[in-house]
Ligand SMILES: O=C(O)CCC(=O)C(=O)O
């Protein structure tokens with residue numbers, strides 16, 4: 319009996335790698351961490367974006383033209399798609415600011431709700447007391463739409479608030495470009511990491527619809543992302559995620575173990591750049607956004623240094639990840 323247990327625990331290849339990359343002493347070698355780019359490995363293949371499908375909503379949402387996106391697939395992880403930073407610099411600022419100023423507000427749910435009643439986290443953090451400086455570091459997650467229940471892992475109609483239109487539109491653009499015409503963004507977790515934060519091995523299996531892809535958008539500091547198999551005995555691959563990178567987990571990979579063992583300093587700060595151009599903006603085909611002018615004015619606001627300063631200060635030492643899922647099956651309208 320004992321022997322079986324020992325050999326079973328030895329087979330947790332996922333945990334082995336997680337511990338290796340999490341360690342501070344000794345520091346892990348990053349040689350085996352895949353920096354996804356052209357020609358990085360013969361197990362990573364660049365996909366050609368469909369040049370015929372010109373997505374008209376990209377500019378408004380702070381994205382580069384979909385014709386220019388660099389998409390990659392992985393021989394070892396069928397269904398995993400990596401899109402190398404499709405965001406403009408100002409687009410990154412727009413989404414970072416949303417995740418800090420707007421999403422951690424009621425009626426959305428926050429980890430710090432437990433024991434306190436935080437109506438508007440960002441506003442409360444920038445009040446005048448010392449306590450509020452501590453509050454800035456305490457936010458670990460915000461949930462949107464169908465709220466993830468961290469204990470039961472079960473979604474319910476009683477635990478649901480409206481899903482933000484802008485994030486639904488952003489997810490729809492990626493879904494459309496990858497051929498998922500019927501995707502609906504219904505639940506999201508926004509994760510906030512500091513330089514010593516980790517996220518342990520898990521699978522995301524609470525959604526009724528496990529055929530729909532999961533979209534993951536990352537901003538700010540970089541991370542090592544481990545992606546394994548359906549069992550922890552499968553040795554995971556380590557990928558470097560930089561600010562703006564998008565990961566899609568679909569097909570076989572949708573139910574695979576993944577984790578974030580390490581946050582790393584970002585090699586560049588694209589959110590500080592000025593790349594932003596609006597020309598011939600087409601707002602006729604929007605599916606969720608009702609007031610595109612509000613998005614445009616927010617994009618412009620973020621070009622002002624003064625406005626942006628508090629957000630810059632936060633993101634200099636943090637990583638934000640938005641994880642979007644569809645919960646219901648195609649024909650279902652409620653749980
Ligand atoms: O931070 C990440 O890249 C992954 C987050 C994640 O796996 C989750 O929210 O389920």
Ligand SMILES: [Fe+2]
Nearest residue numbers: 520521522576
């Ligand atoms: Fe996850």
